[in-house]
Amino acid sequence: MDQRGKYLSCLGYHRKAYVIDWWRWLTRKIPLLEIASPLLKRAAVCAICLVLSRIGNVIFLPGLDLEAVGSNLTSGAEHAALQGDLQGHLFGLASPLSIYSLGIGPYIDASWLLSGMMLLKFPLRAYRHLNTLRRSGREGASALKLYTQVGALGFAVVLGARRAAELRPYAGRRALFVTDTMLQLVAGAMVLRYAVDQNERAGLGDGIALLICAGIGSRYADLLQRLPAALAAAQAPVWNVGLAVAGCGALVYAATFITKVEKRLPLVYYKRRLKERQKEITHGILPPEPQRAPDYIPLRLTPSGTGSLLMASFVFSLLPACMGWLSPAAASALAALMFSPAVKPWAFGVVVMLTCYLDFSGGSAAHDFSEWLGSVDAGVKGISPGPFTEEFLTREQGTLRLLGSLCMAGLAIAAHLLDATCTRQLGFSLDSLSLILMSGFITTAHRQAQALLRIPRLSRALAQERELLKLSSIGA
Template sequence: MIENSGLAELKKRIFFTFLLLAVYRIGIHIPVPGIDGNALADFFASTQNTLLGLFDMFSGGGLSKLSIFALGIMPYISASIILQLLTVVSPELSRLSKEEGAAGRKKITQYTRYLTVLITVIQGLGIAIGLENMSSPSGAPIVYTAGWSFRLITILTLTAGTIFIMWLGEQITEFGLGNGISLIIFAGIVARFPSAVVNTFRLMSAGEVTLFVLLFLLLIMAGVLLGIVFVERAQRRIPIQYAKRMMGRKLYGGQTTHLPLRVNTAGVIPPIFASSILMFPATISNFSHIEWLNKVSSLFAPGSVLYNIVFVALIIFFCYFYTAIIFDPKDIADNLKKQGGFIPGIRPGIKTKEYIDKVLSRITFWGAIYISVVCVLPMILIKQFNVPFYYGGTALLIVVGVAMDTMSQFQSHLISSQYEGLMSKAKVKGRR
């Protein structure tokens, strides 16, 4: 009976998750008032390789439609990253995250929400003013009636939409299956898959893509996906030994465990930051007619040699930078020393910190190379072989990572329900 209730709870969580994701996808198609949808679609067709195209991917196509969810969950992610950076330099935030426990984390979450609203208001105002000055390639204005009434409606609509998405993500995390924020981004990226398949068959029927090229593309995609799964699960396990201690009449310690260090500790943050920086000149050039800025933008066109070199360099830099922010070897070494743990052959304290830092630096380098290959490979395929590779490396990393995390939670719920069923059977037998 308990086993059945555990499975029923899992089904309920899955249904709840799909229901809220469906609500999110419906909202993507509700536009902000006062917009000419056809003119906006024509404008976004010319901004595929700019920051607008990148943000449109993370919003699940909501920005190109200027829907009520146009900003997506990116303001919340930006606020979270800003708070993480401030935690390193602010003693007050550092104390909240390390010493206050659950109450401190709750306070930081509250600050993140306030900062999300502030970022959304600023971005909403910028988008409203920008749209008033935009027109489609044919010259048609995007906004029907410009002015502060349109700006205020846009700010209120986009802010409310982002707050609602943030609430949806929190509800999925608490009552659904998986991380809600990640699943919302996942849903937005995967939603483009059907149109990509249809477009591929259209190109095949037109003779622009041959069957051999399509099979080659599928093999490359399968190889990339397998590589991502393998590296995302890869760990460097540092052995940890705990000394034996007498407390009263009992002997504690003496066990051996390990400290797992992920090869890709920074996750998808480095390619997002690197893409944003490199796409900035192309974005600015779309709104200006400055000659030198257009030349700089053409030099950093996605797929060019210079773009790929700078892109890889930025990914490596942000891998080390973000890893240094979220992982502190000194804290790990201090905690091990307090708990009586040590690495065999390494002295506790500063030597342990140096050893962990050395190992982390080495595996971070290979993690950065892995991210660079995954992100640059699609652009090379598009540029050199003229194949329709619809998903960039950043999107693939997000999709595979979120799918793996969700499946691990799914398996945990299954194991938990089976364990509860076994315990209930054991109790029944014990009463007899």
């Protein structure tokens, strides 16, 4: 290494040491920074992923006559108004001419394909292979993720080619337009998937929910800008607006409460119970052991939280799209029926109920958990181990899934009815279902933030205890 290289290496080392010393000085002055350091890093990654996921919406596909497209092609806003606002965020219809036009639809298609195989157990060979991977720990999860990514790439190619063929009449240059447009759309979908992966790995909350909530938030910003003019045009009483806001708040609170409800099944450790009985038999005096907190199995009413509403929204909007591959006229008729004001709340409620109730794990969750209890020599209190425990867990999970599906379906129907009432009385909708989804994402991110702050707080408490011990030893 020459003198210049040594100088630059030494300069880089000193700069790094200076940054570390500066950060240590800052954390000593502001202790909260040291505690919240992991949270701040994840928040920064989340912000970067959010910017990356939104910047492509303003990058339009090259080679298009935008004026011709705007006058002849149905806009993404009209699609969203016809088939529900949420579908626009799922498929990227808010920017139909951008490189993010496909949105995260290809990845959700691939995920649904694998989930359908697990649910229907067809084809049987593929189901057995997927079930084996699902029970193989991290290696199996990595393989399943790889299959999902490959499937997402395939769906992106097919959907991108179809979108490019639809846009070909409006192309300024026809040579290789379909191929170029398809590649750009596939690249945009993969960039979105990369942002989702990075946020789930090092960010906050669920990546897909983050993208959808970002779209919902941008639309709510536009709604708030138009709100004074809409209220003036509607001439609605103030108490009507207050009731609408209170109704949205009640639905959000109900959704948060439902996602936190759980049934706790007490656990029994057989080795510990045998040891306690042996102590009772012996006549010696044994030192008392500290009381342990009772262990239990938490069975949630809605294991996926508000994610079931998101999944149901995707399925609900996917039905006309699937019909469109067979008959565009039938797809338009089905969409007009499903999204009509009189049918949409109840049809969506049925889809939500089915989505929440169906077991996409292939019915093996209770069996796997029963095997795990046997491996740690534990069981449910009052239930014999083995097949009896598996049967009991299957019955309990089925009951909770049924109750959870009814609760979420009622919540979805109430949200749609409230939006319809707001549209009729105020002239605009508050889109309460989107607020429920945003509350679910915020709740998940809040739980993750609490978990991240727990270890730094414990470390700081231990450091303070060590300092007190040192001071007491010096004083002695």
